[in-house]
Amino acid sequence: MNRDYIKPDNWSIIEEGFDPENVKSSESLFSIGNGAMGQRANFEEKYTGKTFQGSYIAGIYYPDKTKVGWWKNGYPEYFAKVLNAPNWIGINIEINGESLDLNSCPEVTNFRRELNMKEGWYNRSFEATLQNGTEIAVNVRRFLSLNLDEIGVIKYEITPLNKDSKIVYKPYIDAGVSNEDANWEEKFWEPLEIKKGTNEAFLTAQTFKTHFKVSTFMHNSIFANGENINISASSIDSKQDKIQFTYGTIIGKGQTSSIQKIGGYTVSLNHNNTLSAAEKAIKEAVDKGYDKLLEEQAESWAKIWEMSDITIDGDVKAQQGIRFNIFQLNQTYSGKDSRLNIGPKGFTGEKYGGSTYWDTEAYCIPFYMATKNQEVARNLLTYRYNHLEKAIENAQNNLGFKNGAALYPMVTMNGEECHNEWEITHEEIHRNGAIAFAIYNYHRYTGDYSYIPKKGLEVLIGIARFWHQRANFSKEKNQFVILGVTGPNEYENNVNNNFHTNYIAKWCIDYAVEQIEKVKTDFNTDFCRIIEKTKLTEAEIDEWEKVANNMYFPKSEDLGIFLQQDGFLDKDLIRVKDLDASQRPINQKWSWDRVLRSPYIKQADVLQSFYFFEDHFSKEELKRNFEFYESFTVHESSLSPCVHSIQAALLDKMDMAYAFYLRTSRLDLDDYNKEVEEGCHITSMAGTWMSIVEGFGGMRVKDNSLHFSPKIPKEWEAYSFKINFRNQILTVMVNHDETTFSVDSDADLAIVVNGKETIISKTVTA
Amino acid sequence: MNRDYIKPDNWSIIEEGFDPENVKSSESLFSIGNGAMGQRANFEEKYTGKTFQGSYIAGIYYPDKTKVGWWKNGYPEYFAKVLNAPNWIGINIEINGESLDLNSCPEVTNFRRELNMKEGWYNRSFEATLQNGTEIAVNVRRFLSLNLDEIGVIKYEITPLNKDSKIVYKPYIDAGVSNEDANWEEKFWEPLEIKKGTNEAFLTAQTFKTHFKVSTFMHNSIFANGENINISASSIDSKQDKIQFTYGTIIGKGQTSSIQKIGGYTVSLNHNNTLSAAEKAIKEAVDKGYDKLLEEQAESWAKIWEMSDITIDGDVKAQQGIRFNIFQLNQTYSGKDSRLNIGPKGFTGEKYGGSTYWDTEAYCIPFYMATKNQEVARNLLTYRYNHLEKAIENAQNNLGFKNGAALYPMVTMNGEECHNEWEITHEEIHRNGAIAFAIYNYHRYTGDYSYIPKKGLEVLIGIARFWHQRANFSKEKNQFVILGVTGPNEYENNVNNNFHTNYIAKWCIDYAVEQIEKVKTDFNTDFCRIIEKTKLTEAEIDEWEKVANNMYFPKSEDLGIFLQQDGFLDKDLIRVKDLDASQRPINQKWSWDRVLRSPYIKQADVLQSFYFFEDHFSKEELKRNFEFYESFTVHESSLSPCVHSIQAALLDKMDMAYAFYLRTSRLDLDDYNKEVEEGCHITSMAGTWMSIVEGFGGMRVKDNSLHFSPKIPKEWEAYSFKINFRNQILTVMVNHDETTFSVDSDADLAIVVNGKETIISKTVTA
Incomplete structure (x- = not known):
C-alpha cells in the first residue's frame, strides 16, 4: 500500500486520483473540525467500499463497560469514549x-x-x-x-x-x-x-x-x-x-x-x-x-x-507538514471551554477514546500558550483543577492512598480513570508530574501567578501527597525509592526507580513546598482557605521533604548517565542501528515480553526529564544521555521525535534534528506508522510546533524573558513564527544569515538572543 | 456468610439444614466425577434460588475468543474452555x-x-x-x-x-x-x-x-x-x-x-x-x-x-480433609487416557477453563506416581511430549524463539497457549522448568529410564534451547541474566532474575546435557533418531553450557538468602504478622500495583526451588530462606501452604507444619479463600497429600531408595499411608512412639529411615 500519496503544497492537503485503498487514510487526513465537533472525510453519498465512518461532538461520551482478560482490583468500571x-x-x-x-x-x-x-x-x-x-x-x-x-x-x-x-x-x-x-x-x-x-x-x-x-x-x-x-x-x-x-x-x-x-x-x-x-x-x-x-x-x-502560522521557505513538504499540524490543532481545540480537552486523535478517529491524556500538559500547552491568549492555557489547567476531587477519589478508592493524595487518571473524560491495563493505569504515574509541571510552565511562560493561589496550589498539594506516599524507604539503598512504575517509555513496565518518575516526583514535592511558602507569604487569604480545606500541616510538609531530599536516582558512573530504571544495564544492549530492519516496528513484530526486556525505547524517557528540566543539567550531561538513549530509541510513539529533535538541535546535531522534524511533522501525511487510517496523531502535532520554535528557534523562557538561539536546517532557506508572550506578539524570522525579531506593540520587548540581552522595538535584526 | 458448615466425619462430607446461601458452595463441595465426566451437585429438580449449574466432560472444550482490554502481540487467539x-x-x-x-x-x-x-x-x-x-x-x-x-x-x-x-x-x-x-x-x-x-x-x-x-x-x-x-x-x-x-x-x-x-x-x-x-x-x-x-x-x-487412603487417628477434621482431597483427585483424573489432564478446578467449576497448568507437573505427579501404577504418571508426561511441536510453535511463532526452542503453554487444552495476560502467558516461564523437572522426578521415583530416550529427551532439548535463548549476557554483571519474568509468586510481575526461574533454567540445561550424554552412551539408536530430528550439535550444547555455567543468582550476603528477584530488598519489608488483618486477602483488598510493589508473596517462590532441589542446599540455608520468605508469604494461592508445610516439618517447626496442613487439606471444606462456590481447588489437593507423605512422613527418594524421617503432629494419635514404590506397596504407620513399615510382596524392600538403612520384610517396626 502506497501511503505517501499526498501532493506537496504550501497551503493545502491534496490527493489526486481515486484509489479505494487510500479511502480510509484520506478520511483521516482530510478530517475537518471546529473545536466543538469534527468528522472524518467520509463521502456524503453511499459508498460500499472500505470506509471508517466517524463524526464526533466534543465532550459527548459514553462509558463503555471495561473489557479485560482478567480483572484486577483498581480497574475502572468503564472506558469513556467520545x-x-x-x-x-x-x-x-x-x-x-x-x-x-x-x-x-x-x-x-x-x-x-x-x-x-x-x-x-x-x-x-x-x-x-x-x-x-x-x-x-x-x-x-x-x-x-x-x-x-x-x-x-x-x-x-x-x-x-x-x-x-x-x-x-x-x-x-x-x-x-x-x-x-x-x-x-x-x-x-x-x-x-x-x-x-x-x-x-x-x-x-x-x-x-x-x-x-x-x-x-x-x-x-x-x-x-x-x-x-x-x-x-x-x-x-x-x-x-x-x-x-x-x-x-x-x-x-x-x-x-x-x-x-x-x-x-x-x-x-x-x-x-x-x-x-x-x-x-x-x-x-x-x-x-x-x-x-x-x-x-x-x-x-x-x-x-x-x-499561529509558521512559514518555511524552500521546503514545501516541511511547510505543508507544519501547517497541517497547526491546522489540526486548531480544528481540535479552540480553548473556549474548560470542560473540553484534546484527545490524541482529535475528531479524526476513535482510538484512545477521544479522551484526555498527559499529552495535553506535556505537549499541547506550550503551543496554545504561545499561539493563543493565556486564557486558553488557563482553561486547560482549570480542567485538571475541576477534576481534583476525582483524582483524590481515584487515589483513595481505587489505589489505597489517603489524606488527599491525588492521582490524576491516565485517560479521562470527566476526571475518572478510564484505562484498564494495570501497567499503564496503575503504574504510569509520571503523568501526575506532568500536570504539576504544566502549572509551573504556565506561570513561567505567562507570568500569571494568580492561578496558583486560586487553583493550582490545591492540585500541587494533592500531587505532592501522592508522591510522598508512593515512595518507600529502601533500607538496602538507604534512600527513598519508587517501585513498580511505567515511565514515559511504555516499552518497560513495572520497573523500579524509573529516573524520570523519581526525578519529577522529587521536583513536584520541592515545587509544591516552594509554592506553599509563596502563597503563605503573598496570598494569605488563599493560603488560609487552602489550609482549611486540605488540613495541611508543617509536620506533613516535613515528611514530604524527607522523601524529596533523599530520593534515589539510578545512574551509571561509568557511562556518566542516569539509568532509565534500575535494571537497564542488564539488558542486551544492541543499538537500534544494529537491529535488523525486518524486526521493526518492534511493537508490531515482537511479543510484549520481548519488547519489555529489550533495550528499545518507545519515546523520550530519561530525555523527557532533560526536556522538562533542561536547566538542571549541564550540556555535557545532556549530550551523554542523549547519545546513549537516542541509540536505543525506536520512536514508535508519535510523541517521541519532537523531543529528540529539540535536543538534537540544542546539541548542534542539525541533520538529526531535521530528520526528526520531518518525521514528527509528516507523521500522518506520510503515514510513518502505517496506521493513519485510524486517525491522525493530534497531540503530537503540538510537539511538531515545539520542534521548530524550541528546537530550531531555540526559544526558552527564563527569568521572565524569552531566550532564543536560532538555528536553521540546511534544507531550508528561511522560516518564521510568532509568539504571544505576555500579550506582546513577537515575530521571529530566521534565515541562514540572520534572525529578525519584531513586536506588534509600541512597547519594547527585552529578549535574550544567543545569551545576549536584546531590546526589540517593533523590528530588530539580530 | 458462614462457610464452615460441613460436619466432621471420617468418611463423608455432610451438610445438615437447608440454607440457600450455602447452595453454590455445596454444589462445589458435593461434586462428583469419574475421570471421564463430572458435575456440580446441582439439584435435579427445578431450583429458582442462587445456583451455578455445571456438568463437564473430560477433554471436551471450546476455543472461546480471547478477550483483552488492549491487544498485545503474542496473545493467543482463544481461551480453550472445558x-x-x-x-x-x-x-x-x-x-x-x-x-x-x-x-x-x-x-x-x-x-x-x-x-x-x-x-x-x-x-x-x-x-x-x-x-x-x-x-x-x-x-x-x-x-x-x-x-x-x-x-x-x-x-x-x-x-x-x-x-x-x-x-x-x-x-x-x-x-x-x-x-x-x-x-x-x-x-x-x-x-x-x-x-x-x-x-x-x-x-x-x-x-x-x-x-x-x-x-x-x-x-x-x-x-x-x-x-x-x-x-x-x-x-x-x-x-x-x-x-x-x-x-x-x-x-x-x-x-x-x-x-x-x-x-x-x-x-x-x-x-x-x-x-x-x-x-x-x-x-x-x-x-x-x-x-x-x-x-x-x-x-x-x-x-x-x-x-491411596491415608488414615489419621485422633483428628476427625484432618482425616476428613485428607480423604476429601484424595477422593477429589481420583474423581478428576483416572490416568487412563494420555489426552487428558488435571484442571485446577477439576469437574467442580469453570474457573481456569478446565485446562492444564504447571500444577500437574509440580504438584499432581508425585501423588499419582505413589498411589497408582507408573503408567498413570507416564501418561501425564506423554501429554506434554505430545504437545512438544505446539510448544515449539508457540515459542517460535508467538514469541520469536528459533531452532526448536520450546515454551510450554501456561494454560492449555491441546498444546496451544490459551492464557492472555502478558505477565503470565509470556513471562511465567518457570513452568517450562517444572515440565523438565517432572521427567527427572518420574525417573527418580519409578526408576523407569525408558521414557527419556523414547520421549523425554526431545522435551528436555526443546526446553534447554528455550532457556539458552531466553537468557542474555549482562555486561554489567558479567553473567547471564533472565529479565522480565513472573516467578511462581504471581504477586510480582516482569521482574529481573527471579531466583527460582534462573535456578531451574540452569538446572534444565545441566540435566538435559547429562541425559544427552547418557542416551548417547546407552541408547544410541534413540540418540541418532533424536539428533536427526533435532539437528542438535556439540557446538550448540557448548553454548547452552556457557549460559548454565555462568548464570546469575541474586542473593543477599548479609541475610544469607537468595533474593526472589533483583529488587526485592528495596521493598517496604513489613512482615505479614505486622500487616493489618483488614488488608487481607491483599488480592481482594489492594489494587494490583500495590500488590506488586509489596513484599507479600502469593506462594512459595525461592522456596519452590528449595522444594524441588532440596539436596542442593544445606538445612541452614533452607532455614534462613524459609524464615525470611515465610514471614512475607500470604498463601493466597491454594498451591502455597503444602510446600511450606513440608519445609516446616523438615525444620522441626511442627506447629507451623500442622497449621499449614489444615489450611491445605481443608481449604475448600472450610472455604479459607471465600470462593469455594466457584469450585474446588483440585490440583492443590495433591499438595495436601505431599504435606503428609513428604512433610510428616519425610519421604524422599534418593539413589533409588525410599527415605523416611517420620514425624507426627501433637494433635494426632497416629497416621498411615501407602506408597507404590516400583511395584511394591509399602505401608507406613506412624504414631508418637514408633513408625511401622510393611510391604505387601515377598521381596524385601531396602529403605532408609532417619538416615539408617532398613530392610523391610513384610512388616518391620522402626
Whole structure:
C-alpha cells in the first residue's frame, strides 16, 4: 500500500486520483473540525467500499463497560469514549435511477480531494461513469463553521456530462450509528424524537447511561445552475432513528444541479432545550447562506493563521507538514471551554477514546500558550483543577492512598480513570508530574501567578501527597525509592526507580513546598482557605521533604548517565542501528515480553526529564544521555521525535534534528506508522510546533524573558513564527544569515538572543 | 456468610439444614466425577434460588475468543474452555400440580447432603411442605460410575407424608446450556439430532468450532415402593436442544414413589458413532440395574482407597480433609487416557477453563506416581511430549524463539497457549522448568529410564534451547541474566532474575546435557533418531553450557538468602504478622500495583526451588530462606501452604507444619479463600497429600531408595499411608512412639529411615 500519496503544497492537503485503498487514510487526513465537533472525510453519498465512518461532538461520551482478560482490583468500571455521533452529512444520490457509489462506478476520473487549510474547507471533486452510462462531474465542498460552531455546511454539485439527467437527492440524518471500537456491541444512542419541517428536520437522541442529549439537524435547498429552485421534498421517510428527504430534479446535460445542506448538532452540554436551540442555529445559518458562511470561515481561519502560522521557505513538504499540524490543532481545540480537552486523535478517529491524556500538559500547552491568549492555557489547567476531587477519589478508592493524595487518571473524560491495563493505569504515574509541571510552565511562560493561589496550589498539594506516599524507604539503598512504575517509555513496565518518575516526583514535592511558602507569604487569604480545606500541616510538609531530599536516582558512573530504571544495564544492549530492519516496528513484530526486556525505547524517557528540566543539567550531561538513549530509541510513539529533535538541535546535531522534524511533522501525511487510517496523531502535532520554535528557534523562557538561539536546517532557506508572550506578539524570522525579531506593540520587548540581552522595538535584526 | 458448615466425619462430607446461601458452595463441595465426566451437585429438580449449574466432560472444550482490554502481540487467539455440557441430571417434579422448588417451599426440614467418599455416591434428602400443603420426604442418590465411565445414575424417591398424591416426573436432557464464564456470550453447543425411544432419549450435539460430538442420553424407570411399575411416558416434549418425558403416578400417603434415571455421555473422542455407542452404553447399564451399579461403584472405590487412603487417628477434621482431597483427585483424573489432564478446578467449576497448568507437573505427579501404577504418571508426561511441536510453535511463532526452542503453554487444552495476560502467558516461564523437572522426578521415583530416550529427551532439548535463548549476557554483571519474568509468586510481575526461574533454567540445561550424554552412551539408536530430528550439535550444547555455567543468582550476603528477584530488598519489608488483618486477602483488598510493589508473596517462590532441589542446599540455608520468605508469604494461592508445610516439618517447626496442613487439606471444606462456590481447588489437593507423605512422613527418594524421617503432629494419635514404590506397596504407620513399615510382596524392600538403612520384610517396626 502506497501511503505517501499526498501532493506537496504550501497551503493545502491534496490527493489526486481515486484509489479505494487510500479511502480510509484520506478520511483521516482530510478530517475537518471546529473545536466543538469534527468528522472524518467520509463521502456524503453511499459508498460500499472500505470506509471508517466517524463524526464526533466534543465532550459527548459514553462509558463503555471495561473489557479485560482478567480483572484486577483498581480497574475502572468503564472506558469513556467520545462517540461516533449521529450522521448529518449523508446525502444519497440517484442519477437516472442508479445510486451513486464510487465503489461500483465503472470509471472514476479526475478524483481530487483538497483540504484548504488557509480558508478551512474541504473539497472533493471527480468525474464518474455510472453503470447506466451516465457521465457526471461532481464537486462537493464541506466545512464546519468556526464562527457558528454548531453548524456545518455542504454544497454538493452534480453536472451530467453526456445526457440530460434525473437527479434525486436523498439527504438524511441518522442516529443509527455505531462505534468501530465498542467493547460489548452495546447501542450508544437512544433516539428520542424526530421533528420535520418543510425542508428541515431535527432528530433528538441521547446517549445511553450518560444521557447527553443531542439534536442533530439538517436544512436542504436544491439549486439549478446556482439558482435556488425552491422545491420541497417529494417524500419523507422517517423511522425512529433516521429521517430522509427525497428531492427529484431534472437537469440538462452540461448544466449543474446542486444541493446545499446545512446541518450540525446542538447539545445538552450547552442548551437546556436542544431542539429549540437547533431551530435557532439553523435559522441563523440559513439566513446567512452558504456564501456568507464560507466567507466568514475564511476570515476566521485568517485570524488563526495571523497568529499561529509558521512559514518555511524552500521546503514545501516541511511547510505543508507544519501547517497541517497547526491546522489540526486548531480544528481540535479552540480553548473556549474548560470542560473540553484534546484527545490524541482529535475528531479524526476513535482510538484512545477521544479522551484526555498527559499529552495535553506535556505537549499541547506550550503551543496554545504561545499561539493563543493565556486564557486558553488557563482553561486547560482549570480542567485538571475541576477534576481534583476525582483524582483524590481515584487515589483513595481505587489505589489505597489517603489524606488527599491525588492521582490524576491516565485517560479521562470527566476526571475518572478510564484505562484498564494495570501497567499503564496503575503504574504510569509520571503523568501526575506532568500536570504539576504544566502549572509551573504556565506561570513561567505567562507570568500569571494568580492561578496558583486560586487553583493550582490545591492540585500541587494533592500531587505532592501522592508522591510522598508512593515512595518507600529502601533500607538496602538507604534512600527513598519508587517501585513498580511505567515511565514515559511504555516499552518497560513495572520497573523500579524509573529516573524520570523519581526525578519529577522529587521536583513536584520541592515545587509544591516552594509554592506553599509563596502563597503563605503573598496570598494569605488563599493560603488560609487552602489550609482549611486540605488540613495541611508543617509536620506533613516535613515528611514530604524527607522523601524529596533523599530520593534515589539510578545512574551509571561509568557511562556518566542516569539509568532509565534500575535494571537497564542488564539488558542486551544492541543499538537500534544494529537491529535488523525486518524486526521493526518492534511493537508490531515482537511479543510484549520481548519488547519489555529489550533495550528499545518507545519515546523520550530519561530525555523527557532533560526536556522538562533542561536547566538542571549541564550540556555535557545532556549530550551523554542523549547519545546513549537516542541509540536505543525506536520512536514508535508519535510523541517521541519532537523531543529528540529539540535536543538534537540544542546539541548542534542539525541533520538529526531535521530528520526528526520531518518525521514528527509528516507523521500522518506520510503515514510513518502505517496506521493513519485510524486517525491522525493530534497531540503530537503540538510537539511538531515545539520542534521548530524550541528546537530550531531555540526559544526558552527564563527569568521572565524569552531566550532564543536560532538555528536553521540546511534544507531550508528561511522560516518564521510568532509568539504571544505576555500579550506582546513577537515575530521571529530566521534565515541562514540572520534572525529578525519584531513586536506588534509600541512597547519594547527585552529578549535574550544567543545569551545576549536584546531590546526589540517593533523590528530588530539580530 | 458462614462457610464452615460441613460436619466432621471420617468418611463423608455432610451438610445438615437447608440454607440457600450455602447452595453454590455445596454444589462445589458435593461434586462428583469419574475421570471421564463430572458435575456440580446441582439439584435435579427445578431450583429458582442462587445456583451455578455445571456438568463437564473430560477433554471436551471450546476455543472461546480471547478477550483483552488492549491487544498485545503474542496473545493467543482463544481461551480453550472445558464447557458446561448438556444436562442429563434434570428431573422436574410436580406434586399435586405444584412444581417442586426448594426456593419456594414454605418449609424445608431435615435437609441433608452426604458425599460418601468411601463408596463414591452423593445423597440428598429433605422433607418439604409445598405451597399446596403437601408434605413430602425426598431422598436422591446419584453417582457417576467408575466402572462404566459414560454412565451416571440417579434414584429420586418421593414419599408423600400427609396425603395420597399425584406425582409427575419430568426427566429431561438439555443441550441449551451456557457457561457462566464466556467471553462473548457465544453459543457453544449446536444441537444436531434427537432420537427417542420408549423410556429413553438421545440428544446429539456438537461444540461449535471444535466439533466435538456428544450424545447425551437418559433412560427412565418409574417405581412404586421399590417395584418397577413399567409405565411409559404419557407425553414427550421435544425441541431442537431439549427433550423431556412426562410420567404421572399416584402414590399413597406414606408410600414411596421413585424414578431411576440412567444418563451420561458418549463422545467423539472415543467413538466414531456416538449415538450407537450411547445405545450400547445405556443398554449395558440398564441391564445391570441400579443396585448392581451401586455395588460395583463401592467396589471400585474400595480398590482406590485400598491403595491411596491415608488414615489419621485422633483428628476427625484432618482425616476428613485428607480423604476429601484424595477422593477429589481420583474423581478428576483416572490416568487412563494420555489426552487428558488435571484442571485446577477439576469437574467442580469453570474457573481456569478446565485446562492444564504447571500444577500437574509440580504438584499432581508425585501423588499419582505413589498411589497408582507408573503408567498413570507416564501418561501425564506423554501429554506434554505430545504437545512438544505446539510448544515449539508457540515459542517460535508467538514469541520469536528459533531452532526448536520450546515454551510450554501456561494454560492449555491441546498444546496451544490459551492464557492472555502478558505477565503470565509470556513471562511465567518457570513452568517450562517444572515440565523438565517432572521427567527427572518420574525417573527418580519409578526408576523407569525408558521414557527419556523414547520421549523425554526431545522435551528436555526443546526446553534447554528455550532457556539458552531466553537468557542474555549482562555486561554489567558479567553473567547471564533472565529479565522480565513472573516467578511462581504471581504477586510480582516482569521482574529481573527471579531466583527460582534462573535456578531451574540452569538446572534444565545441566540435566538435559547429562541425559544427552547418557542416551548417547546407552541408547544410541534413540540418540541418532533424536539428533536427526533435532539437528542438535556439540557446538550448540557448548553454548547452552556457557549460559548454565555462568548464570546469575541474586542473593543477599548479609541475610544469607537468595533474593526472589533483583529488587526485592528495596521493598517496604513489613512482615505479614505486622500487616493489618483488614488488608487481607491483599488480592481482594489492594489494587494490583500495590500488590506488586509489596513484599507479600502469593506462594512459595525461592522456596519452590528449595522444594524441588532440596539436596542442593544445606538445612541452614533452607532455614534462613524459609524464615525470611515465610514471614512475607500470604498463601493466597491454594498451591502455597503444602510446600511450606513440608519445609516446616523438615525444620522441626511442627506447629507451623500442622497449621499449614489444615489450611491445605481443608481449604475448600472450610472455604479459607471465600470462593469455594466457584469450585474446588483440585490440583492443590495433591499438595495436601505431599504435606503428609513428604512433610510428616519425610519421604524422599534418593539413589533409588525410599527415605523416611517420620514425624507426627501433637494433635494426632497416629497416621498411615501407602506408597507404590516400583511395584511394591509399602505401608507406613506412624504414631508418637514408633513408625511401622510393611510391604505387601515377598521381596524385601531396602529403605532408609532417619538416615539408617532398613530392610523391610513384610512388616518391620522402626
